[in-house]
Amino acid sequence: MWMSVNDTCGKCDKKLLYDMLKVKNGLVQISKCPNGHKKIKSP
Ligand SMILES: [Zn+2]
Incomplete structure (x- = not known):
């Protein structure tokens, strides 16, 4: 999915x-800010 x-x-x-x-x-899927402000682990 x-x-x-x-x-x-x-x-x-x-x-x-x-x-x-x-x-x-x-591998863990994460989403992040292109400017490096934020990094979130996606479930
Ligand atoms: Zn940002």
């Missing part, structure tokens, strides 16, 4: 980008 991001950064109002974070068990 691939949901679209509606979330925006509270500081610069940019749309958050999807990113993948490498962890021990594999």
Whole structure:
């Protein structure tokens, strides 16, 4: 299931980008501000 991001950064109002974070068990999907303000782990 691939949901679209509606979330925006509270500081610069940019749309958050999807990113993948490498962890021990594999990959975790996160969304983050392109300017580095915010990083959220997506469930
Ligand atoms: Zn931002």
